Amino acid sequence: MADTDQRVAIVGCGIIGRTHADTIAARPDATVTALVDSDPEARAALAARLKEAGHPEPQVYDDLPGALSGSDVTLVAICTPSGTHAALAEQALDEKKHVVIEKPLDVDLIRARRLGAAADRAANHGAVTSVISQHRFDAGSAQVKQAIDAGRFGQLTSAVATVAWWRSDEYYASAGWRGTWAQDGGGALMNQGVHTVDLLLWFMGRPVSIYAQAIRAAHQAIEVEDTVVATIAFENGAVGTLHATTAAFPGGRTRVSVHGTEGGAELEDDLLTRFNADGSKDDQSVDAGPPGGHKAQYDDILGAIAKGEQPGITVHHAIDALATVKAVYIASTLQRPVKFVDVLEGRYDDIDVSRGIGFPPG
Template sequence: MTGTIRVALAGCGVIGRNHARVIAEHPAFTLVAAVDPVTGNTARLIADHPSTVAYTGLADALREQNPDLVVICTPSGTHLELARQAVEAGTHVVIEKPLDVSVARAADFAALAEQAAGRVVTVISQHRFDPASAAVARAVQDGRFGTVTSAVASVAWWRDQAYYDGGAWRGTWQLDGGGALMNQGVHTADLLLWFLGRPVEVQATAGLLAHDRIEVEDTVAATVRFESGALAVLLATTAAYPGLTTRIQVHGTRGSAVIDNDRLEYFHSHTTGSGPAGAGSVTGGALTGNQAEAEVGFDDTPAGPRREDDFVLGHRRQYDDIARAVATGTEPAVTVQDALRSLAFVRAVYVSAALGRPIAIADVLAGEYSDVHLDVRPA
């Protein structure tokens, strides 16, 4: 494709407006349509992007604007209905996380996407494009940590009751698909799978501990066994006042790394120094902070507290990849199959919490347990 990629954005809430900002600032894209049944949402978006035309339905935008790309930022349970419309109309498609709330629907869509020759279909996993995440993934692939043995992932956030009361779809199984893990923790779960490989089995416990009037969990803890034999612990919560950082530790026989709030906080490999770090301490060949980032070759993530702009840096990098994939006709860095695997993993966590026993991810992908639902509400 030559020239500007014309974009129709479906879903003009908070995350949709973030996408609109990134799209408008990117030289490869032009935002031509804003789609949302809530006219107040499109009005707020168009106030910032006045050349964009408002629509209440995607079909009209597809027919009148003939976009090259549809970006879907609606509630999670509606993603694939719109994505299917876009694919069948012949456009490229970008879907905000998660792919959907149903593994069965996601698997059907993955098959459709594979048949969409010449079209880019991708799912937002913007943290795969953070320099820290990319550096750790590269170190794992290059064997710099030796045999990867374990990981610890924690998403310890706070969402007050007003957050859940602010939208009728929030905190519902039908449209949100889950709580702290599906909504807030899915990116961290995706990184865990990216670093450690194919998950085999999970065992989990979940609860609703700090919120009212929602169906889903606000706290979940899981242990994970991977195909390689590696083990991981995952915690996701929106009940950690006042809200702490997102943190991933990756451990191996020859090194370890820690990512905290998208920054590479710690990096040690047998290639970084003359000796191993001491037990439980940062010594020997271990690097921290800016040293660690210099070691793995990046310095473009700003130091210090997060700025407002930092929250869209990953999206900007992923849109670079989307533009490349559209222009060259090649596969995007994040595929629908990647997103399907992450969704099946999250679903397996919920099934395990509901049944109180280990669950094989392969069984979830095969369509088992589709009728199992987690109920965390007080009796």
């Protein structure tokens, strides 16, 4: 390993931890040197997975403080349940480590704001903090964003984003944190839909106001919503609809479309399926390539570390996405539109959003 290579601790050795470990193990400029999980079986399984693939066997730890004091890691990847993200990230930043956080940033805006301040302070000392939003690196998404920034769609008028998935009762029962407010932070929108929220904001800009209805349509054993629909007014004057569900058997597609006076585009399951621009009625979409996935975002993160720069996706981008999700839940709870800036700045921090998740009428 070269002196400039990153020595990575994976915190959380479940499904998403394996994704991060596999992504890092495939790189020439980073190595997984530590695994952290309170479950000995989980960390042992991931250690064995890396060893079987021909990689050095990492050290294993029960908790992050143990890894930070007992190894020479330089980058920490947070892959634990959502409600633990910010606290763990702060621990790593306090030790002057680079940090990558799996989506969402956290489930609590107060913790998220505190982490944003910690990340800013750490950046002054050269530390990089990023949150996984890998679909910004998909070739189709990048093409749409470039067209928007160049004005090729004319005046943006509307957008539609939908995540129509299915999650069984067994899925929610498979881990005690799933479907809970404390650790999952929400349901179909916070867990499954937050990447789509991030893309919507990337394309359309910041929201101004949000109105929403969230329900439990098919999964009565969980605390959170499994279906939500929201309408959003954006600063650029456009409007949009946002829909997320885990009650769409047997599971549908994820779609994002943007529309303007000179063109528009549609993405379906991370691929570009329609592209019209510059006033042309002809579909100009081409095969832009496969989704970039975690690899593309790690290219950005590790490149930023090597250059002494900040990454393309920062904690503050993730705070905006989290505030949008929270605004949806707050609007459903209050049964009226809420201003995005009021949510972002904490004016609704004392609202119990669990009261806003109802059952279907009937």
